[in-house]
Amino acid sequence: VINAGKSQHNEDQACCEVVFVERRPSPRGRLPSREGGGELDGGFYFHYWALFDGHAGSGAAVMASKRLHLHICEQLRDLVDILQDPSPPPICLPHEARASPAEPSQVPLAEDDEEVPNNAVPRFHLEKEVSHESLVIGAIENAFKHMDDQIEREWASQRLSGGCCALAAVYLMGKFYVANAGEAIIIRNGEIIPMSREFTPETERQRLQFLAFLRPELLGKEFTHLEFPRRIQPKELGKKMLYRDQNMNGWAYKKIEEDDLKFPLIYGEGKKARVMATIGVTRGLGDHDLRVFSSNIQIKPFLSCFPEVKVYDLTQYEHCPDDVLVLGTDGLWDVTNDKEVAGVVMEVLTSYEPNDPCRYTMVAQELVVRSRGVLKERGWRLANDKLGSGDDISVFVIPL
Numbered sequence: 001v002i003n004a005g006k007s008q009h010n011e012d013q014a015c016c017e018v019v020f021v022e023r024r025p026s027p028r029g030r031l032p033s034r035e036g037g038g039e040l041d042g043g044f045y046f047h048y049w050a051l052f053d054g055h056a057g058s059g060a061a062v063m064a065s066k067r068l069h070l071h072i073c074e075q076l077r078d079l080v081d082i083l084q085d086p087s088p089p090p091i092c093l094p095h096e097a098r099a100s101p102a103e104p105s106q107v108p109l110a111e112d113d114e115e116v117p118n119n120a121v122p123r124f125h126l127e128k129e130v131s132h133e134s135l136v137i138g139a140i141e142n143a144f145k146h147m148d149d150q151i152e153r154e155w156a157s158q159r160l161s162g163g164c165c166a167l168a169a170v171y172l173m174g175k176f177y178v179a180n181a182g183e184a185i186i187i188r189n190g191e192i193i194p195m196s197r198e199f200t201p202e203t204e205r206q207r208l209q210f211l212a213f214l215r216p217e218l219l220g221k222e223f224t225h226l227e228f229p230r231r232i233q234p235k236e237l238g239k240k241m242l243y244r245d246q247n248m249n250g251w252a253y254k255k256i257e258e259d260d261l262k263f264p265l266i267y268g269e270g271k272k273a274r275v276m277a278t279i280g281v282t283r284g285l286g287d288h289d290l291r292v293f294s295s296n297i298q299i300k301p302f303l304s305c306f307p308e309v310k311v312y313d314l315t316q317y318e319h320c321p322d323d324v325l326v327l328g329t330d331g332l333w334d335v336t337n338d339k340e341v342a343g344v345v346m347e348v349l350t351s352y353e354p355n356d357p358c359r360y361t362m363v364a365q366e367l368v369v370r371s372r373g374v375l376k377e378r379g380w381r382l383a384n385d386k387l388g389s390g391d392d393i394s395v396f397v398i399p400l
Helices: 059-077 132-158 205-214 338-349 359-372
Strands: 012-022 043-055 163-172 175-180 183-188 191-194 240-243 252-255 308-313 324-328 374-376 379-381 395-399
Touching (some): 043 059, 043 324, 043 395, 059 132, 059 163, 132 163, 132 175, 132 308, 163 324, 183 338, 191 338, 324 359, 338 359
Antiparallel strands (some): 012 043, 043 163, 163 175, 175 308, 183 324, 240 252, 324 395
16 A cells, blocks of 8 residues: 555555455255355355545554455355355255254244245246345445444444545456445456446435435434525525425426525535535445534434445456556546546556566556656646645556
8 A cells, every 4th residue: 555655644555365265164064066066165265455545534444454355254154155056046045953852843844844846836926036146246245334333333442533435356256346435447458447436425415315305303403405506595585496306316496495594415516525514425434423513413324334346257258468457546536537547557568578477566556656746846746737646545456
């Protein structure tokens, strides 16, 4: 992890691990394996890279960098046999243990274990088909939730500071699973393939407004869930003004009432948009102690710890040594767009031999250096003389 060399304390954290997922012991023994199912008899490995962009302190980012991959591993342990079995995942798993003979009332009848023939299933009995891929996605999503719960427990006992955006890439069984509250792209044959999208107060406006509509007590009588093009003046009461609520993408007019004078839940545009005039991110880990300035109104209920998980199947494409996955914190993406990142990647990679193991490290280093800029009389400046990133900068460049 490299910070920009501008701050004494680095709030970016990173982790890179190869993790073995061991089958969880079961009183009933393992599920029967079928031909062609397994990578390893007792479990499987996954490769893991993650970046944590901290804010208001490094506590949450430090803890997540040390623990998130272990939570992912724990969630995958129940899936070891299922993921290595090519047949569709079972809808319902069997009981892990039978009741003891001393409790005959809890012993299931013999016919409960009998398989129901297909022709005996009622026509209205439909089952949704679930893929192995969606099980992995669910495991990662649950791991983020458990990580956030652990940070909350540590915050309560040790006053763990701050929160963080998290961006994790898991390589498992030929597929990349990119779980994001940060930004990542794949560069394949010079083509840019987004593997994430930004979660901001603007992009998640309707989710935030809907929660505030359902639970107005979260607004503390200080905020309104409605959005207006600008702040309303008291002298405008009774007039009609453009607005939109949680159900609307467009705008309409409404008569201004007393409640509309409250501060809007979401205010500002672009990078300056804030939830409750406080925070500019809406998904991440931590922030359990975050409150509106000079009040006791908690912001955490509006922040989601669940990531969006995108999947890239490496087996579906031919790849060359110049194809990479780029993960970066805000320090990179605030001053460098996807196209510029792709340009640096191609420029640096072509200057090294395809079998040189250092070439990917040099790409990451060059991206950090260019985003940081050069210290001049008028501050840190990029090559185009625009301001360089003032944030911590961390980058992973992972060959496909």
